[in-house]
Amino acid sequence: MAGRLAAVSVALLLALVAVYFQQPFNDFLNRRPTVVDSARGITYIGRRSASVEHFQNIFYAEEPTGKRRFAPPVSIKHAKGSVIDATRSGAWCPQGIGDILPFTSRVTNISENCLSLRIARPKGTQKNAKLPVVVWLHGGGHTLGSGSDILYEPDGLVEQASTDGAPLIYVAINYRLGLFGFATSRELIERKETNAGLRDQRAALEWVRDNIESFGGDPNRVTAIGQSVGSSDIGLQLLAFGGAEGAPFQQAVMMSAGPGVNFNSYPDMVANNTATVAKQVGCVKDDDDQGPQTLRCLRDIPFEVLTNFSVAASRAARPPFGEGFFYPTIDHDFLQDRPSQLMRAGKFAKGIPIIASWVTNEGAWYVPSSTSTDEEVLGSFGLWLPNLSDDTKQKLLELYPLEDFVHMVRVDYDGPISPQWHRAAQMSRDVWFTCTGLEFTWLYLRYGPGDPSQVRLYEFNQTMYIPVWEAMGVPMWRVAHLSDIPYLFDNHHLHGNTDNSEPQIALAQDFSKTIIEFVNNANPGESTNGAGLWQPAYSTATSGQNWFDEVSIQLFGGPYGSDVVTISKDGDKDAKTDAEKAVYWEKLFSRCEFISGEQMRAEAGV
Template sequence: MAARLVASGIALLLVFVAVYFQEPLNDFLDPRPTVVDSTRDITYIGSRSFANIEHFQNIFYAEEPTGKRRFAPPVPIQHARGSIIDATQSGAWCPQGTGDILPFTSRIINISENCLSLRIARPKGIEKDAKLPVVVWLHGGGHALGSGSDTLYEPDGLVEQASADRMPLIYVAINYRLGLFGFATSKTLIERKETNAGLRDQRAALNWVRENIEAFGGDPDRVTAIGQSVGSSDIGLQLLAFGGAEGAPFQQAIMMSAGPGVNFNSQPDMVTSNTATIANQVSCVKDGDDQSLKTLECLREVPFEALTNLSVAASRAARPPFGEGFFYPTIDNDFLQDRPSQLMRTGKFAKGIPIIASWVANEGAWYVPPSTSTDEEALGSFGLWLSNLSEDTKRKLLELYPLEDFDHMVRPDYDGPISPQYYRAAQMSRDIWFTCTALEFTWRYVRNGPGKPSQVRLYEFNETMYTPVFRAMGVPMWRVAHLSDIPYLFNNKHLGRGTENSERHLALAQDFSRTIIEFVSSICIGESDSALGSWRPAYAGATAEQEWFDEISIQLFGGPHSSETVTISKYGEMSAKTAAEKAIYWEKLFNRCEFICGEQMREEAWV
């Protein structure tokens, strides 16, 4: 009896210690992960999740971009020898609006200019000389918001799946400057080559990975950049940077939802004007010249809180609700030397990079007011961004998207009184911002570069975990909307706040993340097509003589037709046999994207 009482007492004591001293006990039983960079004599102290994934957070790749460094290109950080870096906690997000964005994303509460950091995740027990492939994540958010630390991008499921499949990898997510701080433009900034700071941040972070990731067990010569939304289009801009003369700071790319095509006007005029507006609001315009060096120097002295509040307010007023498309990448005759479409057409890009590009089924749904019910309202749904389209172009768009094509999408019992005009406008937005930009970029990449057609693949994602959330938000008509493929990529098994985590979705997440992991691990897909099994290259039969493709292969993931590769021809609609083929033909990608990416619309949109 006495022995049992003693044992019980010891057990209770251990429970007490575990509850009240969990962190010290964990450190004693299983010390925090440590990485020692012996070359630079730097030690990184990280943390470990319950999934046995080691995390190293808030690792700075550049000096604090304040004072004279505000708006300027990032300065690579140089830690003193013997430095010990506390990488146990996430750091600040770059200046942006605070508060809630979407139910399944993080609440933004901690912002600072000292935000040029990255986070690293890896399996437990990785040796320094492991030489694992590396994934570098570029978040979306319209160059207005977001962070690599958002809960939406939690990497444990992806890293865990890769290890289970015996294809372990290192994950890196980066923060880069946004809004005014990342994309301020003026005559002086252009002359000083201090524009597109956010893009330069991304490149500096990728360079940090190349120079430092080996200490964490990564291979600097096996880096796959993955970006979503503007993170995707920015990957395209990294390939176009400096006219391709400096190559790419990665070996492969996955561009989820967008390419640098018709999605943004690349002329600097609008962003220059928006920058000048903020300069006037903070009384920084000197001698009546809002483009002068004195004005710039004044802007660099204004407290970041004032610049953040004013620029976020102006952005969201002009581009509701999040302020996208107010400050964005522009031609500066340095980093970006011409319109993206022109650079692609003249072959001025980094070549030989295997690429996967994609879109989701209802990508444009949340960019259109649910009340849209007329031709004018359908065209107006993207009018803020494409304000110079001619009447002829608008007429042609309406012809390419006949209203009767969308009658079957109306679900009054589920969506409410939604007009087919809404679905028409949503499809236009999807194609303009996402689908056609992906096709334009990848087609030009194949046609105007020396790379092999087998190096480019496409997918369309047709599933979402967000259905219950969208219903609760009052927008069930969004369906498979923007962001839908992200939790499947990250193999997130516990996405909260009302999302659906049924076995069907978890099985698709495992399948999809595994496919991406295979691509990341192969790194030489152009020489080893077997890496992605039956997933056919997008333009397998392309020739240099073709101005526009007439056959295309697209991998479908999820949805009513399951996952399969569909190959369609511009002239083969009547021969479509499977439901999946018919669904892709319904999208009319050949004619619609040929016009959207054609000379007339490109000239009017200045892309």
């Protein structure tokens, strides 16, 4: 009996010991990745998912509240010995709460204390690895989004790069949006406290330059990749301070847009929108909505109140998300003139290899489905470019004749969509995205002076979103804005009932590999089907040329596959392949030469 009691006692003791040591043992087996910045005495604790290590919610600037609201970011300085818990994502910058799209995150957690970034790297990366770095600038019209959105999950990209033997480190940044990021007024301009969102981006890129080596990155091999306004902002970073301070990155991929023909860059419209919100929250006294008293009041208003009023005002004026209500404007400091004027004066950071791009139906979701008249076609972008003359509007209608779009109507599939809708969508695509990419890259090469091998273009003609558009009742959107993002991230499990079939995954791998190659050696190499090299966009750019007469574009996906198409100004009759014929149908030479010409640029204020 005594022996049995002794045995039970031993068993209980062993069980208690096992329970006591189980958690530490599990923690040991699943040890969290740790980065030690020995120079600053800071330790970062991350988390691991499969073969990728994640470090999230790392602040690069102090909380921009009180007197720091609207002002340039203040670099954060942690005390020696600090341990940073980087295991979970943090707050998004102030914006509207709720759902955006079926394949994006639901916005639930917002705060002014949002100036953070996230880092992902291959498992086991050593401090001395010197890996190239990708820095992601998210889109969202300067009104919504975050580097932590599920659409931008970096695991696929990081894993693909490691599989290719070309590992990289990924960084995504948050920056201030809406009123908080782009408020402007006479007082703010005088104080040089404007374009805070752009200054946030630059501060984050400078944090990467100064800190990424501790994570195994090479601060001298940083590629900025941005989509939509993230792309446009990369261009503005190249134009910042008239190019006098260089760029905080060594390469760039500009997905959908450049800083050419974009929003009116004069500050009046945004200043009026800032004043509108100031009046709504009771901050305007004595009819002076531009002075120091109004600014002081706006800095004292609770951020929740300011967010609610500014989001409501922007969405009412620019439905559904409020894009184009607050955005970058000329402040004679960060942005010293209209972007197109700065480009033509050669006032930009030079020598940066660039890839610029657009997707085939880029303008689709900016056009109301009811569009059916000439006036409605022009009105589809009239809110953003209200000062276009009647002559300019008439010329645009002539450059996009209605008969060019009749063949695009699919009544049985799309419903009662007019060819006028397709006309407006193509016009919006070119005004906002295609012609801006062509204009920016052409001017970047011409006024660089640059090496033609440093500038490349692509058009993406495939999407995983077709089932989503069908469920939303907008099947006519086709290869719409955002379509190339999941292919870049090599995302095999996109949310929202998207098409994650094998052909889509194959193209994602091919496209991701191409960008990874560019990140590693500034050369995107062969096209995805091996048919030929991804050629520079322009063979030459002589100072006497007003516009290019030949351009090479890498096509990705679509019915004609992935290949390089080279078209010339007068070569449409010589088009041999279906891909060439399709690109000539876009009439890029005549349309973009006018859209980027002096008359429309001046009227648009770009």
